[in-house]
Amino acid sequence: MARFEENCEILESDELGRYLVAKRDLARGQQILVEQPIVVGPYWDSGIRCLNCFRNSCTICRKCKRAPLCFDCTTHNETECEFYLNSGLNINFLFDHFNVVTPVRCLLLASSNRAKFDEMMTMEAHTEERRDTDIWNAHEKKVVRPLLENKAFDGKMENLKVTSELIQRICGFFDVNSFEIRGNMDDAQQEESLIRGLYPKAALMAHNCVSNTLISVDGDANLRLYVTTPVKKGEMLFYNYTRSLFGTFERRTHLKLGKYFVCTCSRCEDPTELGTHLSSVKCTGCDDGLCSYYAEENKWRCNKCAKELEETYVNNVLSDARKDAFECANNIDELERVIAKHSETLHPCNSIILELKQSLAGEIRNLCLFSPPSKVTEKLLLRKFHLCQEMLTILRVLEPGISRLTGIALYEYHVALWDLARKKFENKVIFVKELLEELAKAEGGLKESISMLLFEHPSTPEGQLTKRAMRDLKDLREEIKQTQAIVPEIKNGQKVVKVN
Ligand SMILES: C[S@@+](CC[C@H](N)C(=O)[O-])C[C@H]1O[C@@H](n2cnc3c(N)ncnc32)[C@H](O)[C@@H]1O
Numbered sequence: 001m002a003r004f005e006e007n008c009e010i011l012e013s014d015e016l017g018r019y020l021v022a023k024r025d026l027a028r029g030q031q032i033l034v035e036q037p038i039v040v041g042p043y044w045d046s047g048i049r050c051l052n053c054f055r056n057s058c059t060i061c062r063k064c065k066r067a068p069l070c071f072d073c074t075t076h077n078e079t080e081c082e083f084y085l086n087s088g089l090n091i092n093f094l095f096d097h098f099n100v101v102t103p104v105r106c107l108l109l110a111s112s113n114r115a116k117f118d119e120m121m122t123m124e125a126h127t128e129e130r131r132d133t134d135i136w137n138a139h140e141k142k143v144v145r146p147l148l149e150n151k152a153f154d155g156k157m158e159n160l161k162v163t164s165e166l167i168q169r170i171c172g173f174f175d176v177n178s179f180e181i182r183g184n185m186d187d188a189q190q191e192e193s194l195i196r197g198l199y200p201k202a203a204l205m206a207h208n209c210v211s212n213t214l215i216s217v218d219g220d221a222n223l224r225l226y227v228t229t230p231v232k233k234g235e236m237l238f239y240n241y242t243r244s245l246f247g248t249f250e251r252r253t254h255l256k257l258g259k260y261f262v263c264t265c266s267r268c269e270d271p272t273e274l275g276t277h278l279s280s281v282k283c284t285g286c287d288d289g290l291c292s293y294y295a296e297e298n299k300w301r302c303n304k305c306a307k308e309l310e311e312t313y314v315n316n317v318l319s320d321a322r323k324d325a326f327e328c329a330n331n332i333d334e335l336e337r338v339i340a341k342h343s344e345t346l347h348p349c350n351s352i353i354l355e356l357k358q359s360l361a362g363e364i365r366n367l368c369l370f371s372p373p374s375k376v377t378e379k380l381l382l383r384k385f386h387l388c389q390e391m392l393t394i395l396r397v398l399e400p401g402i403s404r405l406t407g408i409a410l411y412e413y414h415v416a417l418w419d420l421a422r423k424k425f426e427n428k429v430i431f432v433k434e435l436l437e438e439l440a441k442a443e444g445g446l447k448e449s450i451s452m453l454l455f456e457h458p459s460t461p462e463g464q465l466t467k468r469a470m471r472d473l474k475d476l477r478e479e480i481k482q483t484q485a486i487v488p489e490i491k492n493g494q495k496v497v498k499v500n
Pocket residue numbers: 015016017018019122123124126176177203204205206207208259260261262263264
């Protein structure tokens with residue numbers, strides 16, 4: 001079991017608040033924390049869910065007669081059940097105000113587990129920055145007023161005064177600090193019933209757009225924290241609060257609106273985003289120049305000819321691309337058309353293009369899975385292979401070391417290589433020797449993919465992918481063996497050199 005205190009130290013600064021640093025040298029892949037949530041609950045505005053397992057609800061608790069439950073669950077948290085039983089709340093209260101579920105759980109901690117409640121109260125809520133904003137007003141309407149106007153806590157909490165200020169603060173704890181929990185659900189349920197939990201220790205990590213940790217949360221809500229690249233004693237432990245494949249503008253906006261700070265990490269400060277050009281547009285003044293945004297001068301400038309682009313031109317180009325990407329149908333021809341159109345003005349790895357390319361790779365994968373082999377051309381397979389290669393190049397920079405996205409991309413890369421090699425062999429474009437070389441490359445990609453996905457819990461979608469990847473590895477090795485058997489002079493992948 002990873003000992004948090006041995007691996008991490010909590011420091012504090014005016015700029016970051018509390019944050020974590022490594023207390024000793026940490027190796028790539030090292031587990032540094034296992035943590036249980038102090039509270040788990042649905043996201044705001046989720047549909048009505050079972051309060052025990054968060055799947056679709058179809059009945060109510062027989063005891064408190066208020067909590068939604070599903071077919072399989074007959075009980076939910078005892079303290080919560082007692083609270084609703086004695087609340088005097090209308091029988092439909094939770095159906096009308098489902099957003100109160102998580103804040104109520106937090107408040108009940110004050111009597112059921114004071115130490116956890118006190119730990120929660122040390123978390124950052126950004127109350128002043130949030131006051132009277134849209135999110136504040138939404139919580140006022142959907143959480144604070146239903147609880148206070150219906151006197152849900154009146155006379156029920158001996159050791160706590162439940163005020164609108166306290167409820168808003170608790171909503172803030174969740175918005176600023178919570179982690180998503182997935183697992184133990186099928187894909188369709190995963191999509192719609194995301195839940196989140198408060199993990200006070202993991203939440204201490206500061207943000208960086210290139211993180212050095214990976215979090216895996218299983219279906220029982222245990223959070224495991226791993227180091228993705230070697231971290232030296234005294235170095236900070238970072239978690240990426242936003243998405244690696246967003247461009248700088250989207251990342252900074254997301255962080256400012258949701259986490260209340262302006263990110264100044266080395267990726268955000270570099271107009272080229274560490275050379276990935278995820279936010280760059282093509283220069284209109286020269287052939288192969290790229291224009292990136294220099295925030296301190298508020299200018300878009302070319303890296304080749306130094307031409308400066310008008311801000312309105314760049315905004316138009318980006319909003320046109322976003323609109324087309326949003327409206328684009330998920331089929332191969334349409335995706336190719338929109339990618340080609342906007343690659344005229346944007347860098348081929350601009351985040352908008354990259355997202356379209358991910359959809360395209362997904363559509364080619366679906367075609368390979370669900371269509372007769374004759375429909376899957378060598379050209380299409382080559383396209384998917386190049387898309388995977390491009391994505392991997394970007395991910396190696398933005399998510400160095402162990403990475404969930406890289407693990408998934410490597411899985412897709414190995415499939416592309418394997419399918420392409422078979423097709424070329426069928427079409428007599430390559431022969432056994434080259435086929436074996438390509439299969440060996442696919443095996444290398446698949447092994448690396450598994451080495452990254454092994455950190456995922458089996459109950460999560462990525463954990464399921466790990467299992468599939470292991471089965472694929474067995475099949476691929478079998479195919480390599482059988483292919484080797486075709487040619488007598490090739491043994492164990494090595495050409496036997498005959499010495500006269
Ligand atoms: C999940 S909390 C992290 C723990 C928090 N610092 C504390 O003391 O409880 C997120 C908050 O930490 C601060 N923070 C984290 N990373 C930061 C960064 N890179 N730059 C500035 N503030 C950061 C912001 O106030 C942010 O809303």
